[in-house]
Amino acid sequence: MKLIMAVVKPFKLEDVRQALGETGVQGLTVTEVKGFGRQKGHTELYRGAEYSVDFVPKTKIEAAVPDALVDQAIEAIVTAASTGSIGDGKVFVSSLDHAVRIRTGETGDQAL
Amino acid sequence: MKLIMAVVKPFKLEDVRQALGETGVQGLTVTEVKGFGRQKGHTELYRGAEYSVDFVPKTKIEAAVPDALVDQAIEAIVTAASTGSIGDGKVFVSSLDHAVRIRTGETGDQAL
Amino acid sequence: MKLIMAVVKPFKLEDVRQALGETGVQGLTVTEVKGFGRQKGHTELYRGAEYSVDFVPKTKIEAAVPDALVDQAIEAIVTAASTGSIGDGKVFVSSLDHAVRIRTGETGDQAL
Amino acid sequence: MKFNISKKGLRLGIGSLLASAVPGIASAQDVLDSGDTAWMLTATALVLFMTIPGLSLFYAGMVRAKNALSVMMQCFAITCLMTVLWALYVYSLAFGNDIGGLVGDFSKAFMSGVGVDVVSGTIPETVFSIFQLTFAVITPALIVGAFAERMKFSAMLWFMTLWVTIVYAPIAHWVWGGGWLGGLGVLDFAGGTVVHINAGVAGLVAAIVLGKRRGYPRTAMKPSNLVLTMVGAGMLWVGWFGFNAGSELAADGVAGMAMAVTQIATAAAALTWMFLEWFNHGKPSALGLVSGAVAGLVAITPASGFVGPMGALVIGAASGLMCYLAVVKVKHALGYDDSLDAFGVHGIGGIVGAILTGVFVDASLGGAGLAEGATIVSQVGLQALGVVATIIYCGVVSFILLKVLDAVIGLRVNAEEEEEGLDLVLHDEQGYNLT
Amino acid sequence: MKFNISKKGLRLGIGSLLASAVPGIASAQDVLDSGDTAWMLTATALVLFMTIPGLSLFYAGMVRAKNALSVMMQCFAITCLMTVLWALYVYSLAFGNDIGGLVGDFSKAFMSGVGVDVVSGTIPETVFSIFQLTFAVITPALIVGAFAERMKFSAMLWFMTLWVTIVYAPIAHWVWGGGWLGGLGVLDFAGGTVVHINAGVAGLVAAIVLGKRRGYPRTAMKPSNLVLTMVGAGMLWVGWFGFNAGSELAADGVAGMAMAVTQIATAAAALTWMFLEWFNHGKPSALGLVSGAVAGLVAITPASGFVGPMGALVIGAASGLMCYLAVVKVKHALGYDDSLDAFGVHGIGGIVGAILTGVFVDASLGGAGLAEGATIVSQVGLQALGVVATIIYCGVVSFILLKVLDAVIGLRVNAEEEEEGLDLVLHDEQGYNLT
Amino acid sequence: MKFNISKKGLRLGIGSLLASAVPGIASAQDVLDSGDTAWMLTATALVLFMTIPGLSLFYAGMVRAKNALSVMMQCFAITCLMTVLWALYVYSLAFGNDIGGLVGDFSKAFMSGVGVDVVSGTIPETVFSIFQLTFAVITPALIVGAFAERMKFSAMLWFMTLWVTIVYAPIAHWVWGGGWLGGLGVLDFAGGTVVHINAGVAGLVAAIVLGKRRGYPRTAMKPSNLVLTMVGAGMLWVGWFGFNAGSELAADGVAGMAMAVTQIATAAAALTWMFLEWFNHGKPSALGLVSGAVAGLVAITPASGFVGPMGALVIGAASGLMCYLAVVKVKHALGYDDSLDAFGVHGIGGIVGAILTGVFVDASLGGAGLAEGATIVSQVGLQALGVVATIIYCGVVSFILLKVLDAVIGLRVNAEEEEEGLDLVLHDEQGYNLT
């Protein structure tokens, strides 16, 4: 099993979810995050005090998938999340040792 | 060392924290997330515009634990977080290469 | 490639970002989290109902870095985030199998 | 001994047995005064302002975020429902021709006879009627605090419809409409019994009949937005000037004094609660401070046209103390779940105010003076009678209404719905979508 | 047949052809009444309160968080801009000496002649002028709802400057300033045509000219803070007492009745919308309830000095129904993007109210009575004339203004800016930084 | 040359040396007017509304979320504390019998003699007293903005208690209570010196004595909730009608003009600030717009009963400019940390208004007219005297009070507490629990 973690533009969440669904990924967990990278942030001004904000809002999607699905899933995310402009985000993949579905106690790929 | 990541129903956080504490896990980090899976979401209506929301609020708990504690910790989480109904969540385990306690610079199991 | 995950005091975020930047880390992703550990929380009181809150606000920083940079990056984080008082936080490191930059499709260290 | 020269007093025939001289009965000698009318138009707006947005903010900030809209919706829907019922028949039940000192008849149903030219005292009867309506709006809205976060919206609508008809209208009639309590000389300038004890007792009964919220008191139920609660409290205070000084039905010296004592009692009660909490708990809280303010506003309500500034100071302090004890100590000891302390603040504050009105009305204590032949002791007795009558009648009837409704349609959402929150479950909406 | 005894009616010369007897024309026999003045000072504050903070909260809560400040900023800037323009020349265009029934002259430009001692009717002309200004403030602010979340701030300022000059001032003059519509006997007590139809139609035109928001209707555009929308709705309701009862320009029986019918119609409309939604969708929503309330407030506006309580009940219910259909059914069917339903609520509600005023003004239906010689049918005809004239003039001129501005400076932010949100893009600010 | 015919002017004996004719001194010929009383009851409610919830929202939105409740709590506690002190002795110090032009005696302590029937001018003295109280409430509350986010609550209570006694009461007496400044003919209609310069200077001194917030100006200290700040600004504007037009103590032509000029100056100042920022920074901000509005409200305060519409336009624009410079340029250059710009807006705006009152009061500039024998130059000199006297007295005494308190109990929370936020540390509460 692998854990895929993708950081994408927030308004792409729905597209990514659908694309993943089509590859057979059944569940995922989403977090609102702030990203720092090449994409530039913005300036805020409050009564003459200027703040430059380097962080931009991003959405992090985590999905645990069986090894067999990993490549397809990555492909699906990249296609769905891409706009071609800076800040589209990243996909990171790491290995999972173990997974359990709390309700049933099922483990391994069964649990996903 | 392993990193345990559990996604549970928000109102179960306190129970899980206690259960983990009893197994000897001393620290954890909690994130509010939105989950997508089998549990169905809800509908919202604003002046005739109907939105169906598939995401449900979940709480993500991350705890780094020494290898010796992993099984007990998983067991504790599963027991504490279970309600038996759809959406109880998952536990995922991955390996940690390294851990440091910032305050002291301690590393490895000492750092947890 | 490694994924570094650091949990630090919120007001240290800016320092850590700068320190990481100086080591050559180009991007990172930040999440607001609540931490539980040795640092004690606080009490809240509402019309005679007393709640003790054990969680303290923390900031989680995730950065994927090439293997060559890992030690420097950890060092940078620890130095920048340290105040010497309880609750300074942790750094955890795990291995990444794979990374993709969505915009370009670049993979591996190129993607970071 | 000087007697209270309030225009309202004269009109209501307080201290006399001329129960026929009630407001709403236009008589030939009534002439409209533009200044009095100006103030009463304003006072009406101020009292409506107390409920929407004032009270609804005060309450919405104290519940959990998932129920914030539901309490606002309840306050707003009550405002609308009471308005329509008032125009149809409730005004008449409260202020129509007296039937045996108990209730009004249907002579004013459908606002019949309340025309453009009809003057009551020195103001148009339309204004008198809508001013009184705003009291019939806020009273049920106050009850919402007691059963917040668990009652079905439909059951709430049914309950309020029946309650305003069978409980509120008669009690308003007893005190202000020419009924038996007013006739006996019970003093309630702006609604200590009619509004606050009434709402507080109905709330207590509802809290008990519905039962505790799931997880209470073990689970943390933190107020979602105390910033808004503070705003609501400020609005309540400001609007209360209309409530109390407006109850004089004129812009005169009594109205002025009513405003002054309202201000003073409120401040005294707020500081009392704040220092008690500081002393007992070690820190003063914002919620404590404003809870005290509301306690003071409640307690000065029945007294506002009758007492002087120093009487107000004492009434405020007493109310701050008693409500603090009720909310912070007694409630937790007894274990019932009055979610937002409708009884602890409005019930207890109303009782403290009603009783002490009988004391500080005395001219020697700076008040407007007791009625001919009355003593402090006799007046306090009368006041206690008013309190007890209200508690018993309201308590019993509210209990029966709730039990019947529970049997017929059910009062409470189920456990899962309560967990998810009333906003989504009952209204398909969320209060906050800030991210 | 009894004729309406409103002071305003007399002053405006409704039903007569004495178009010279318009307010703002101080005459020797005008004597200041402190009660009327007190009420009008208050009413002015209440109507300003409707826009800031009332309407700006109502709107800010309905847009997405990234645009919350932008709508508040627009409402606030409009308030400031209209005030300055009003003092410079718009007051004079609306209420200066009549030119051919179409517009005022420049005799009152720079507030000339509006001195401390100048009395209009029974109130200072300063107060009359500022009271009227608050109407010229809220009307453009209402339009903001239609093009929210996508219009450039600069283009908005230009549009409003031109619009108040070429559209609002003349129409206000037609109805209230001695112009042709008032002269014909069209009844619009507090601004059904001048304010609401006018704003609604301009909004509809703007929504169409600017085009839909990106992603509408596919993307979820959830209201960011319905709690604040509820607060804003409450404030609108309270402030509306100043709007309607203030339009009598005196504290008298007509003002009292205007307040009463405002309360009743609003409640009826809110409940109507709520029950329609409950029936159609299965649940009643808070946003639906308050949308209905605003619909009722709008519809009773033209009628408020003319109808009785039961007429108000019908007008409210009719408006709740028609606006519900317009917003929930028709808008989605036609597919235009009137972001916050400026047309659906203010345009439709205004039309319903304007027409029904012609019905319920009849004395046999509880109203103030038709003018000598008029029948319900003839009056409804006149009312329809007022509606149609407003729709055509406002629609055509607004369309031309917007098209010209679009060509010259551009009306809309670009796609990327719209995605990021107007608060950051246009104002370098964020509405909420709560964590 | 026409002289100002303000009732207040007559009553205050401006331009005469009849310092005995101060308000609060009931005389046989005083007769209550219901219209004036109606307006003053309303105005009192409006000014209270400025502080709670108005100012507390304005401030709470500008601080970081962790301190939002603390500033609201301070505003609310000040309201309560000032009320009790006022009733006990501060009213008497300000408006009791004059002692040497410097302060009042204790003749009105415990509100003695302020009975139901006592009329001052044309209104009950109770109303006069509570109206004045609302000024004594908002003045200290304004100071809160200067030391926000770092002062101990206990120290704040001590400071305000002493400050209202030793600074506010005497200065109010000097100007309005029959004291030397009013006697000399210094014009301050509604509190430019007494309220705004006074609060601004005390705030500046407090900001300097307490020192900067940790991390200022390097760390980003973003306003937590500008949506609420906009709401607060709207409430301040609306409530200010009570402040300025209420200061006439009557519903007459002067009150009407005061309302008109308030509206105009505010709009002019807001637009000035907005365009300056647009020009200098490239974008107009919502916070800038409302900051300008408050600057205009402040500056027109002393002038409001004396100047005409076009004078108001100039005063507003001048104030917008000067306050913009003070807040955006000078403050950052000098480096002190006046957290929410109590000095930059209220101090500077008050000075601009006080001085320009001396100019635009001239009848040739549309004003009410200078006193017999005065010229613009002489009047500006007098105004400057008032400004300087206030700055010196307030500055010196505030400094001493703060230094003494710092030595005795300490003014500031420690660094760790400041980091955690005052809400949790001082009050065991959080403003927002939205998730």
Ligand SMILES: Nc1ncnc2c1ncn2[C@@H]1O[C@H](COP(=O)(O)OP(=O)(O)O)[C@@H](O)[C@H]1O
């Ligand atoms: N090395 C990294 N580790 C973790 N997150 C990263 C890293 N680099 C980028 N990110 C995340 O990806 C987002 C997009 O990166 P950015 O450099 O702005 O553009 P691009 O995706 O086009 O390369 C960032 O906002 C951040 O959240």
Ligand SMILES: Nc1ncnc2c1ncn2[C@@H]1O[C@H](COP(=O)(O)OP(=O)(O)O)[C@@H](O)[C@H]1O
């Ligand atoms: N493959 C997955 N990867 C990541 N998170 C998942 C995955 N599947 C489920 N989750 C998380 O677990 C939660 C519960 O899953 P769900 O399918 O609704 O019910 P159950 O836990 O009973 O299987 C989801 O809301 C989601 O947050």
Ligand SMILES: Nc1ncnc2c1ncn2[C@@H]1O[C@H](COP(=O)(O)OP(=O)(O)O)[C@@H](O)[C@H]1O
């Ligand atoms: N075993 C752990 N797994 C995950 N997060 C941890 C763990 N231990 C501590 N943390 C995180 O680190 C933070 C700091 O830990 P704490 O024990 O309070 O102090 P210190 O960092 O000085 O050891 C916690 O608030 C929590 O977020």
